[in-house]
Amino acid sequence: MKKIALFPGSFDPFTKGHEDIVLRGLNLFDEVVIGIGNNANKKRYFPVEMIKELIESTFLDTDRVKVITYDDLTARIAREVGAKFLLRGLRNTTDFEYENGISQVNRFVYEEIETVFLITSPHLAPISSSIIRDLHRYGQNVDNFLPYNLPKPTIA
Numbered sequence: 001m002k003k004i005a006l007f008p009g010s011f012d013p014f015t016k017g018h019e020d021i022v023l024r025g026l027n028l029f030d031e032v033v034i035g036i037g038n039n040a041n042k043k044r045y046f047p048v049e050m051i052k053e054l055i056e057s058t059f060l061d062t063d064r065v066k067v068i069t070y071d072d073l074t075a076r077i078a079r080e081v082g083a084k085f086l087l088r089g090l091r092n093t094t095d096f097e098y099e100n101g102i103s104q105v106n107r108f109v110y111e112e113i114e115t116v117f118l119i120t121s122p123h124l125a126p127i128s129s130s131i132i133r134d135l136h137r138y139g140q141n142v143d144n145f146l147p148y149n150l151p152k153p154t155i156a
């Protein structure tokens, strides 16, 4: 049976830190499904469809990475895509506190789910989506932190 992991997140935007977790996840699992959580009640900075396409373009050379968007409980989506594993990255103790709670709740929703944590690669630890959003908001080029180039804004 195929070992499938769901890598859930907001990915607003998807960064080189996230890419690293996916690539290392491919050493552990047959397939990694990147699940972009798109809560209808939460406003995103980057449009979800744009990020989905950019992630797909990042992993064009493998068919072991899939990208989906969802607005539901993560553990339910894992069951739906046949994933018995959740993949998450840990950068620091703040991440750990948050992940600890969330992984317990996920098991409450889907008993068989196992969360696998990968410690961030040190050179990628400072990268966070929220810092990238702040830089971008004020016109700073952020391509160095992303595994793709953001489309240039079209001037109307």
Ligand code: ADP
Binding pocket: 008, 009, 010, 011, 012, 015, 016, 017, 018, 021, 087, 088, 089, 090, 091, 095, 119, 120, 121, 124, 125, 126, 127, 128, 129
């Ligand atoms: P969420 O809103 O669910 O926290 P994110 O898109 O911020 O989603 O992050 C998704 C996952 O990627 C989380 O497990 C987060 O800890 C991890 N992550 C984020 N940035 C990095 C990084 N630079 N290195 C390793 N893991 C990271």
